[in-house]
Structures are given as C-alpha cells and as structure tokens.
Amino acid sequence: MSELSAVAHCAVEAATGAGASDAEAYVSRESGREVRVHGGEVESLTAAVQTGVGIRAWSGHRVGYAYGTDLSEAGVTEIAARAAEAAEVADEDEFAAPPQPAEIEALPGLGDPSVAEWEASQLAELALTVERTALDSDPRLVGVEQAVYADAAEQVAIASSTGVAGEHETSTCYAYLQALAEGEGARETGLGFGLARGPRGLDPEAIGAEGAERALEMIGAGKPESRSCPVVLDATVAASFVGLVGGGLGAKAVQRGRSPLAGRLDEEVASAAFALHDDGREPSGPASAPFDGEGVPRRRTALIEGGRLRSYLYDTYTANREGVHSTGAASRGSYRALPSVSTSNLVVAPGSHSFEELLAEAGEGVFVNDVAGLHSGVNPVTGVFSVGASGRMIRGGQLAEPVREFTIAGELVAMLSAVSAAGAEPRWVPFGGSVSTPPLLIAGMAISGS
Amino acid sequence: MTPLLDQEVASRVLSRALANGGRFAEVFAERRRGQVLAIDEQRIESVQTGAEEGAGVRVVEGGTTYFAHVDGLDPADLERAADEAAAALKGDRREPQPLQARETTPLPIAHRPEEVPAARKAEMLRELDERGRAKGSEIAQLTASYAEARREVALANSDGLFTGDDRTRVRIGAQVVARRDGSVETGAETLGAHRGYELLEDDPAQIAEQAAAKALTLLDAVPAPSGSMPVVVGGGFGGVLFHEMTGHGLEADHIQKGASVYLHKLGERVAEPLLNAYDDGRLPGEWGSDGIDDEGQPTQKTLVIEEGRITSYLYDHLTAERAGVSSTGNGRRESFRHLPIPRMTNTYIAPGEATPEEMIAEVARGFYAVSFGGGQVDPATGDFVFGVNEGYLIEGGKVTKPCRGATLIGNCLDALAAIDAVGDDFFMKTGMCGKGGQKIPVGTGQGHVRLRALTVGGTER
Numbered sequence: 037m038s039e040l041s042a043v044a045h046c047a048v049e050a051a052t053g054a055g056a057s058d059a060e061a062y063v064s065r066e067s068g069r070e071v072r073v074h075g076g077e078v079e080s081l082t083a084a085v086q087t088g089v090g091i092r093a094w095s096g097h098r099v100g101y102a103y104g105t106d107l108s109e110a111g112v113t114e115i116a117a118r119a120a121e122a123a124e125v126a127d128e129d130e131f132a133a134p135p136q137p138a139e140i141e142a143l144p145g146l147g148d149p150s151v152a153e154w155e156a157s158q159l160a161e162l163a164l165t166v167e168r169t170a171l172d173s174d175p176r177l178v179g180v181e182q183a184v185y186a187d188a189a190e191q192v193a194i195a196s197s198t199g200v201a202g203e204h205e206t207s208t209c210y211a212y213l214q215a216l217a218e219g220e221g222a223r224e225t226g227l228g229f230g231l232a233r234g235p236r237g238l239d240p241e242a243i244g245a246e247g248a249e250r251a252l253e254m255i256g257a258g259k260p261e262s263r264s265c266p267v268v269l270d271a272t273v274a275a276s277f278v279g280l281v282g283g284g285l286g287a288k289a290v291q292r293g294r295s296p297l298a299g300r301l302d303e304e305v306a307s308a309a310f311a312l313h314d315d316g317r318e319p320s321g322p323a324s325a326p327f328d329g330e331g332v333p334r335r336r337t338a339l340i341e342g343g344r345l346r347s348y349l350y351d352t353y354t355a356n357r358e359g360v361h362s363t364g365a366a367s368r369g370s371y372r373a374l375p376s377v378s379t380s381n382l383v384v385a386p387g388s389h390s391f392e393e394l395l396a397e398a399g400e401g402v403f404v405n406d407v408a409g410l411h412s413g414v415n416p417v418t419g420v421f422s423v424g425a426s427g428r429m430i431r432g433g434q435l436a437e438p439v440r441e442f443t444i445a446g447e448l449v450a451m452l453s454a455v456s457a458a459g460a461e462p463r464w465v466p467f468g469g470s471v472s473t474p475p476l477l478i479a480g481m482a483i484s485g486s
Numbered sequence: 487m488t489p490l491l492d493q494e495v496a497s498r499v500l501s502r503a504l505a506n507g508g509r510f511a512e513v514f515a516e517r518r519r520g521q522v523l524a525i526d527e528q529r530i531e532s533v534q535t536g537a538e539e540g541a542g543v544r545v546v547e548g549g550t551t552y553f554a555h556v557d558g559l560d561p562a563d564l565e566r567a568a569d570e571a572a573a574a575l576k577g578d579r580r581e582p583q584p585l586q587a588r589e590t591t592p593l594p595i596a597h598r599p600e601e602v603p604a605a606r607k608a609e610m611l612r613e614l615d616e617r618g619r620a621k622g623s624e625i626a627q628l629t630a631s632y633a634e635a636r637r638e639v640a641l642a643n644s645d646g647l648f649t650g651d652d653r654t655r656v657r658i659g660a661q662v663v664a665r666r667d668g669s670v671e672t673g674a675e676t677l678g679a680h681r682g683y684e685l686l687e688d689d690p691a692q693i694a695e696q697a698a699a700k701a702l703t704l705l706d707a708v709p710a711p712s713g714s715m716p717v718v719v720g721g722g723f724g725g726v727l728f729h730e731m732t733g734h735g736l737e738a739d740h741i742q743k744g745a746s747v748y749l750h751k752l753g754e755r756v757a758e759p760l761l762n763a764y765d766d767g768r769l770p771g772e773w774g775s776d777g778i779d780d781e782g783q784p785t786q787k788t789l790v791i792e793e794g795r796i797t798s799y800l801y802d803h804l805t806a807e808r809a810g811v812s813s814t815g816n817g818r819r820e821s822f823r824h825l826p827i828p829r830m831t832n833t834y835i836a837p838g839e840a841t842p843e844e845m846i847a848e849v850a851r852g853f854y855a856v857s858f859g860g861g862q863v864d865p866a867t868g869d870f871v872f873g874v875n876e877g878y879l880i881e882g883g884k885v886t887k888p889c890r891g892a893t894l895i896g897n898c899l900d901a902l903a904a905i906d907a908v909g910d911d912f913f914m915k916t917g918m919c920g921k922g923g924q925k926i927p928v929g930t931g932q933g934h935v936r937l938r939a940l941t942v943g944g945t946e947r
Contacts, residue, residue: 074743080551080825083570087557088538101534105557118535125604127529156574181745181866216745216866223747225866259941262712292527293627294663372536412860412873413893417663418670422710422893422943424862424871441869443893443943445712484712484895484943 040065040193041203043107047091048195050116056093056123058134059116060196060330063089063107064371068188069156073163074180081156088371093119094134098126101374131356135330137199143317143326143334146206148234151187159185162240163211169244170215170228176255177248181225183213187235192325200331208322210466211238215247219255226250227272227406231322231464250405253428257438260429260485266401266456267444267481268394268430271463273404274384274476278312279468281448282379283416285314285339285347286365287354296419296449297345305345306452310476311385312340314349316364321381323470329368329375337363339382340452351377384473387458394459394477396433402483403428403435404444419448422484442485454479489640490650491515491541493585495561496642499543500582502568504644507577508545508552510803512643513568514780515541515559516822520635523604525611525628532631533604542822543567546804547575555823583646590777590784592652593770595682599634599656602683607632610690614660618694624705625698626670627663632656634683637821641782651777655927656685657916660694664701671707671890673700674859674875678916678927681771700876703888710877710892710944716852717894717940718845718880723857723915725930728763729833730861731870731898734921736765736790736798737816737828738805740865747868747898751796757902760838763791765800767815767831773916774832774929781817781826788814790833802828820924827922832929838908842934845907852880853942855894860917868898893943901940909933 044061051059070082089112090103100122104115167183187209195201212229228247230238269277284295291298297305306312316334318324327333330352338346350358351366354377366375389397405427413423426440459474496513503511517539524532541564542555554570556563614630633656640650657678664671675697679685719727732748740746748756767785769775778784781803789797801809802817805828818829846854854877861872874892878885914931 075549077548078550080553081574082553082555082825083573084555084823085557086823099531099533101532102536103534104537105539106537115537118537122533122535122604125523125533125608126531129529129531179744181740181743214745214866223745223867225745225864293665372538374532374534408864408869409860409862409871409873409893409895412858412862412875413871414873415672415891417672420891422873422891424869424893424895424943426869440867441895441897441941443712443871443895443941445891445893445943482712484941486714486941 038193038203040191041195043089043112044193044195046109047089047112047116048197050113051091051093051120052197054117054120056120057096058094058197060092060134060200061089062368062371063193064190066188066190068186069159070184070186071159071163073160073167073183076164078160089115090371091116091119093123094132095123097128097130097132098123099132100126103372131353133356134196134198135200135332135352138333140202140327140333143324145319146324147189148207148237150234150236151189151207151209154235159235162235162238165240166211166213166244169241170213170248173245173248174252176217176219176252177215178218179216181214181216185211194331196331202327202331204326206325207233209235209238211240211243213244213247215251217251217255224251224254231466254426254438254440257426257440259441260402260439260483262484264480264482266398267478268398268403269476269478270405271473271475272465272467273407274473275465275471276407276410276468277451278382278384278471278473280414280416281452282382282469284419285349286377287348287350288377290348291354291357294417300345303345304343305449306340306343307455308343309387309457310340310452310455313338313383314379314381315383316380318381318383321470322464323380328364329366332362332364332366334364334380349377349379351375379469382469382471384458384462386460386462386474389457389459391459391475394457394475395430395435397457398430398477399433401430402439403430421446421448442483445482445484451478490517490559490638491640491642493587493648495564496648497585499564499568500642500644502565503543503545503572504580504582506572506575507580508547508575510546510644511582512641513541513543513564514639514641514822517638518821519600520633522631522633523607523611524631525615528615530608530611540822541567543571544825545571545575547577551825553825582644585642585648586646588647588649590649590651592777593680593775595654597683599654599683610686613691614694617691618660618662618698621695621698622702624664624666624702625662626665628660628694630658630660630694632658647782649778649782653680653776654682655680656683658686658690658693660697662697662701664705666705669705671701671704673697676916678773679771680773680775704890707888707890710889711853711879711942712944714939714941716849717937717942718849718852718854719935720856721909721911721933722913723930724935725834725932726858726861726917727872728835728932729830729930730863731901733830733833734863735865735898736800738799738801738809739828741799742805742808745866748796754796755794756796756899757791757794757905759793760908761791761794761905762836763834764789764836765830765833769832772832772914772929773927779815779817780819783813783815783817785815785831800828800830802826818926820926824924829921829926830919830928832914834914834931835908835935837910837912837933840907840909842909842911845909845934845936846880846885847883849880849883854878854880854885870898871895889944891944895941895943901937904937904939905935906938907936909935
C-alpha cells in the first residue's frame with residue numbers, strides 16, 4: 037500500500053471512530069512547476085508541492101465534510117472528527133449514502149516522465165521559445181504580455197468504509213501566451229496555447245505562432261453591424277459553449293430544475309450534426325482517470341446522439357435519487373472540494389467539413405474567434421446568453437476583415453439545434469472544462485454591434 | 487495555537503533563501519480556516535470545514551522571481567521551500583537585514599464566527615430560505631450559502647520587515663429561480679464584509695427577499711434591446727464597471743508590460759471633470775480591506791482619478807521598485823500558494839451631485855443596468871464586457887420594462903469619457919476578482935453613473 041493509501045485508510049478509521057456510520061477519504065499529493073517569461077527573461081519560476089486530505093463522513097443519511105493539509109496521524113484524526121461533527125449539522129437526505137466498491141480497470145499512460153525529468157532551464161527555454169516565435173513573426177507583433185509554461189503531477193488515493201480503494205497518477209502540462217500586435221492606432225491581443233501530459237508533448241513554435249496570428253489578424257478591427265447571420269465558432273469558442281451544455285447535463289442541476297436541459301431526456305435538443313459524449317477514460321483526454329472523485333470507475337457516456345438527449349451525467353447521490361447507476365461523473369477540483377457531478381472529457385464528434393468548407397457554407401456571416409464574459413453573460417438555468425465576441429467577417433464564403441466589440445446572443449438549446457455542420461479537425465481545449473471539439477457552423481445567431 | 491512564524495526561524499529561512507544570492511527574499515506563512523454551509527431544496531447540506539497551513543518563499547534577482555511553496559509550517563517545511571526557491575540561482579550568498587518586528591492592527595472582529603455554533607448558522611440559512619420563498623408561489627428554487635474564512639498571515643523579508651495580519655471574512659448569498667408557465671428567471675444577492683458574525687446580526691434574510699424580488703421581476707421581462715444608447719448604471723456593484731474598465735488597466739504590471747490602454751496616461755484627462763475615483767484598502771469592515779497587503783505594506787487610500795485625470799497607478803513591491811515609487815499597498819495574493827501581484831482592494835467612483843431620478847429623467851430612450859453578474863476586460867486592448875442580471879428599458883425619461891439577457895460591451899477609454907453624470911447615492915458591494923489564476927475579495931462601489939452611449943447587446947430581434 038502506498039503512503040497516500042495508508043493515510044486514506046487511517047482517515048476512514050478515524051472518522052468512523054469519531055462516530056461516523058460511514059466515511060470516505062481522498063488524499064492527493066501534487067507537485068508542479070510554472071515558468072512565466074517576459075521580454076526574453078524569466079519573470080518567475082515556481083516550484084510547488086501540495087498535499088491534503090478531504091474526508092466525507094456520513095451519519096446515517098446526513099453528510100459532512102472536512103479537509104486539511106496536516107497528514108500526520110494527529111492531524112488526520114482532527115480532520116476526521118470535524119467531518120463527523122459537520123455531518124451532525126446537515127439535514128437528513130434519504131439518498132445520501134456512500135458509493136459501493138466496483139472493479140476499477142487500470143488506465144496506464146496518464147503520466148509522462150518528462151514532467152519530472154525536464155530541468156527548470158529546459159522549461160524556461162520552452163516558454164522563451166513560445167515568446168520568441170511570436171515576437172519574430174512580424175514587425176507589428178510588438179510584445180508578449182506573458183508566456184507561461186506550467187505542469188502538475190498528481191497522485192491520488194481514495195478509500196472508504198464500504199471497501200472502495202483506488203490509486204492513480206496523472207500528469208498534465210500546458211503552455212500559452214498572450215501576444216500583442218499594434219496597427220492602425222490600436223492594440224490587439226491573441227491567445228495561443230497547447231496541452232499535453234508532459235513538456236516533450238508541447239510544440240512551442242506552434243503555440244507562439246498561434247498567438248501571433250490571432251493578434252495580427254485583428255489589426256484594424258471595427259464593429260460589425262447588428263444582424264442575424266450564420267456564425268462559425270472557432271474550436272476554442274465552441275468548447276466554451278459545449279462546456280456550458282455539459283454543465284446543464286449534470287444530474288444535480290437537472291433534478292433541481294436548474295438546467296435548460298431538465299426534463300428533455302429522449303427529446304430532440306440538437307441538430308443531427310451535433311453529437312456529444314463524455315469519456316473519462318479517453319487516452320488523450322486531459323481529465324482522464326481510472327476512477328472518479330468518489331472512486332467509481334470512469335466510463336464513456338453518450339449524451340447527445342442523432343439530435344436527441346440520450347443521458348444525463350450522474351454521481352452516486354444523483355443516481356440514488358433516480359434509482360439508476362452512477363456514470364462515474366463525480367469530480368472534485370482538489371481535496372478541498374466535496375465531490376459533485378460534473379463532466380470529465382466532453383467530446384464533440386467531428387464532422388466532414390474542412391474549415392474552408394465551413395466558411396463556404398456560411399457564405400455571408402461572422403467567424404467568432406474569441407468570446408469574453410461567459411461567467412456573467414450566460415444564465416446556466418435558462419441557457420440564455422449574450423457574450424462579448426471578436427473575430428472576422430465571412431464574405432463570399434471566405435474570411436474577410438476583422439471585427440470586435442460586438443455580442444453574440446441566443447439560447448443554448450436553440451443554438452445546438454441550429455448547428456448545421458461540424459468541422460473535421462477537433463482540438464482539446466481547456467475552456468469549459470476539458471473539451472475536444474472541431475469548429476462549428478451555426479445557421480443563425482444574433483449579432484449586436486453598431 | 488502556535489505562532490505562525492517564529493522570528494528566529496524566519497531569519498534562518500531568509501538566510502537560506504539568499505544562499506545563492508538575490509537582492510530580495512521573503513517568507514510568507516499562512517494559516518487558513520474556513521466553514522461553509524448551504525441550503526438547497528430546504529435541506530442543510532454541504533457542511534464543510536477546512537484547515538490549511540503552509541508557506542511560500544520567494545527570492546528576487548534581476549528581473550526574475552524564484553518562488554516555492556509548501557504545505558505545513560514546521561521549520562523543516564519552511565527551510566525546504568527556501569532551498570527550493572534558491573536552487574536555480576547561481577550567485578554568492580547574501581545576508582538579509584536583521585528582522586525588526588512591526589505591529590499591525592488587524593481589522594476588528596466583534597463576534598468571531600468560529601465561536602458561533604454551526605447549528606445557528608444553519609438556522610440563519612433556514613430563515614433565508616423561508617423569507618425568500620414567502621415572496622410568492624412562483625419561487626421554484628432557492629439556494630443559500632454561508633461562508634466564513636480566517637487567514638492569519640505572517641511575513642518576513644530581507645529588508646528586515648517582520649509583520650503579520652489576521653483577517654476574517656463572512657459572506658452569505660442567495661440564488662432564486664422563479665417560474666411562470668414556460669418562463670424561468672433567476673435572481674441573486676450577496677452580503678459580505680471583512681467582519682465577523684456581527685455582519686449577520688441585523689437582518690441577513692432580506693438578501694433572500696431581494697434575490698426573490700429580482701427573479702420575480704424578470705418573469706415580466708422582455709428581450710433586451712440591441713445597439714448603442716445612453717446607459718444608466720446602478721450604485722454599488724455597478725462599480726464593477728469602473729473596476730473592469732479602469733481599475734485593471736491601472737495595475738502597474740499591465741502598465742509596465744505595455745499591456746494597458748492607460749500607459750502614458752498619468753496626468754492625462756481621460757474623463758469629464760466630474761469623475762473622481764479611489765482604491766482604498768483601509769475602508770473599515772469592507773470586503774476588500776486588510777490591515778496590510780500581502781507584502782507587509784500598510785494598505786492605503788489612493789486617488790486614481792482626480793477630476794477626470796489619471797493620478798496614480800496601483801503598485802506592489804516589485805512594480806514600485808521598477809518605477810522608482812513607493813508601493814501603494816496593492817500587493818495581494820490569494821494564498822501562500824501564489825505570488826503577490828498588483829491588485830485592487832476596494833475601488834470606487836466617489837459620490838457626485840446628481841440624483842438617480844434626474845439622470846434617468848434626461849434619457850429619452852436608453853438602458854438601465856441595475857446590477858451585473860460580473861464582467862471581464864482585456865487591459866491591453868481595453869475591450870470589456872458585462873453581463874447584466876437586472877436591467878430595464880428607459881423610455882421617455884422613465885424606467886419601464888425589465889429586460890433579460892443584456893450584455894454591455896465597449897472599450898475602456900471611450901466608455902470612461904462617456905460618463906456624463908455621477909450620482910450622490912454611493913454604496914459598496916462585494917465581488918470576487920480573478921487575475922492570473924488568483925481569486926481574491928474586492929469591493930466595488932459608486933452611486934448611479936450615466937454613460938452618454940454604450941453598446942447594449944441583447945436578444946431582441
């Protein structure tokens with residue numbers, strides 16, 4: 037048994053010893069590094085270690101939670117006692133019960149040794165290459181606000197009084213930059229990014245070039261006229277919206293009437309061109325793991341197929357409420373958080389259109405390359421949204437002049453129903469959770485500009 | 487409870503941090519405790535408590551900051567962090583200045599929330615639930631939450647500073663869903679402060695009634711209009727508009743990277759003379775206030791716009807050093823796991839002379855944004871966007887129909903210059919501000935403010 041599993045078992049015993057009828061402990065140790073560079077110099081270099089335990093205690097059908105960083109026996113015993121105490125304050129909920137153990141199939145390949153092997157100087161060089169590539173691309177590319185590399189290697193152990201026991205190790209890393217271009221009396225920014233399991237999986241030149249290209253193409257942007265027209269969503273933008281759809285497919289929001297997709301099971305909620313599933317075991321998915329935040333095996337769940345809503349996502353609690361099985365969709369951001377139902381890797385099925393074909397099919401419209409204000413401009417209960425956007429006009433089926441300072445507005449389910457084609461080239465995007473999606477063509481959306 | 491950071495240990499840690507050189511070193515130790523409760527479907531759930539402690543050590547040399555953080559406050563943990571931070575430097579050992587303890591007076595807490603039994607907090611949430619639901623049969627859902635957090639911090643640096651602070655914040659929130667036939671609307675309200683449980687001794691449940699009233703009002707809403715028009719922004723959280731469109735752009739890190747539209751604007755006129763604005767980390771009891779910032783600098787009141795001219799940027803230690811000025815006490819960090827960066831505290835537009843009624847009466851057709859769900863800005867381009875969660879049409883000088891789904895969008899400099907009236911009905915509200923992956927509490931405030939023209943992005947066809 038690993039050290040972390042030993043802590044988890046000790047925590048479970050301490051909680052039941054403190055009066056809990058059942059208990060579960062989630063222990064994690066994460067080490068990570070981050071390099072920020074600016075102007076050809078390393079601005080900051082961070083090395084971090086985080087360890088902690090989160091203990092869920094049941095007192096009959098009442099649940100309490102406590103977490104902390106002290107993994108000594110005395111520390112864990114105190115956290116366990118607080119969890120048991122917290123359960124006494126909660127109200128009875130007949131569906132609150134600990135998960136039962138299920139066989140967990142190993143999922144190798146989630147860790148990349150290069151995360152640990154690369155020296156800080158190699159990571160700095162990677163981030164500097166990202167910045168340099170952007171700066172060297174064009175004289176109008178006047179700066180890079182920041183280029184960043186960051187990684188994390190995490191070990192997780194879980195144990196419960198019902199016999200759940202599991203361990204896994206994962207690693208992830210990313211690099212991004214915010215490039216600044218100047219022209220026609222204004223500044224423009226462009227984001228470039230890449231995701232991998234280790235630094236050797238990143239392409240710093242491609243990341244730098246993407247940021248530069250996105251900033252440069254915005255030079256001279258004006259406001260578009262208000263209209264309703266076809267819109268092509270870049271994969272990064274599509275991912276943000278897909279993440280919102282995923283949020284509305286979590287059974288907790290659905291059961292509590294706080295989702296635009298509540299009560300729509302088996303109904304038509306999208307066009308046939310839009311298919312979506314969640315896959316917590318997808319080998320290339322950043323959020324993949326053998327088991328979820330409460331030790332239930334991760335799996336693939338079809339969500340929208342043939343335009344119809346096929347399933348919601350369940351953790352143990354929401355599954356108990358409906359008498360169904362958990363889909364292994366309990367997530368937790370860290371040991372500090374109670375597990376709650378959420379997406380793992382959301383995957384939009386690619387279509388057959390190249391990007392150029394999507395533009396051609398749009399004819400006259402707008403290509404939306406970036407959105408802002410998603411956290412305030414979307415009502416997750418109703419699905420009504422209005423967010424800031426920037427991008428390019430589409431004229432005669434081709435990209436034309438840049439546009440900014442406009443909004444796109446609508447309603448999520450209506451937008452899914454208006455997807456008229458999906459692109460052929462998907463991409464993993466860290467916005468909206470962990471989402472793989474191609475660009476999407478929406479037949480009509482409201483644009484508000486000048 | 488043991489003291490966070492022993493002076494002798496701190497000296498030793500700083501020496502180790504400078505083992506391979508560096509012009510500045512700092513150790514920041516922190517103990518965090520918190521409790522959260524929520525009510526949903528009329529049941530108390532999500533009862534949780536947290537206890538974390540750890541430290542971050544940074545060493546600065548040239549333009550580079552070397553930073554390491556660890557969980558735990560044992561001397562061995564702190565030394566490990568110091569060694570890790572120093573590992574990448576290659577210079578000669580330097581000695582830190584001898585430490586001199588400096589007392590800080592933390593903001594007063596009358597009633598320590600951790601001494602209030604959880605059962606009483608649960609009762610308070612039940613009252614929120616009942617009072618909110620009593621607003622009408624159309625209230626379909628109500629969730630409310632309570633959160634308390636205490637951050638004890640202690641820090642020492644190689645300039646000889648040794649100080650600390652003890653911060654306690656309490657915040658409650660209510661979210662309501664109202665339904666009528668096919669339409670569904672939401673409303674939310676919060677109350678928070680850098681205070682203890684005394685914050686909730688008045689009548690906390692009125693926030694649930696206010697959230698319910700917002701959701702019910704919206705059941706009669708029409709789709710928001712689209713296009714450029716005069717906009718009147720409400721007091722309090724309306725100040726998030728200034729926070730986004732000006733505050734972030736005044737943070738010195740954006741300025742020094744050339745990534746702010748306010749670069750080279752110090753002393754320049756950017757707004758009508760009626761506009762005065764401050765960042766004030768010392769406002770008693772306010773959500774964004776602290777005794778010292780997270781680098782040990784006493785918080786202060788900084789005039790950032792005086793009669794329409796930019797008068798100051800917002801600095802932390804490093805950006806101030808680079809600019810050859812003093813820190814304005816804006817070096818803030820989410821926790822010991824983060825580096826301090828220039829951040830706002832409580833940012834507000836000072837009260838003006840107009841009344842909200844006068845401002846609205848002068849608008850033939852416009853939009854009234856009472857409160858926002860939040861906002862976002864790209865300081866480099868100045869492009870901003872705000873989601874309106876309570877808005878109305880203004881027609882013939884009168885507030886008429888409620889609107890749903892409105893977003894305000896624009897560019898900072900244009901919008902700031904478009905402010906043509908500032909109200910006398912000043913108050914502050916609480917917010918959580920995200921920057922560089924760090925979320926911290928900030929206050930925003932203003933009376934009503936009117937902009938001559940701003941783009942409203944709605945769903946009206």
